[in-house]
Amino acid sequence: MLTPMLAEVAGSLSVGLCGLGSAIGVGLVGMKASEAVGRNPGAFGKVIVLAVLGMALAEAIVFYALFIKPVG
Numbered sequence: 537m538l539t540p541m542l543a544e545v546a547g548s549l550s551v552g553l554c555g556l557g558s559a560i561g562v563g564l565v566g567m568k569a570s571e572a573v574g575r576n577p578g579a580f581g582k583v584i585v586l587a588v589l590g591m592a593l594a595e596a597i598v599f600y601a602l603f604i605k606p607v608g
Contacts, residue, residue, distance in 0.1 A: 554601035561594035 569587035573580050 558598045565590045
């Protein structure tokens with residue numbers, strides 16, 4: 537009786553932590569991209585492409601956690 541409840545809590549906790557880590561990662565990528573463009577405005581095109589790619593990869597971690605979360 538207790539095991540399914542613990543599995544549900546562990547699954548929710550893992551998804552929540554993955555979401556938090558992803559949000560922090562996306563924020564850091566955005567911060568550094570805007571800093572890079574501020575230092576060198578001519579490199580905007582290259583920086584924005586890499587920043588969007590990095591943000592997409594960071595957000596994909598949450599979807600992995602949702603699909604792989606433990607089921608009780």
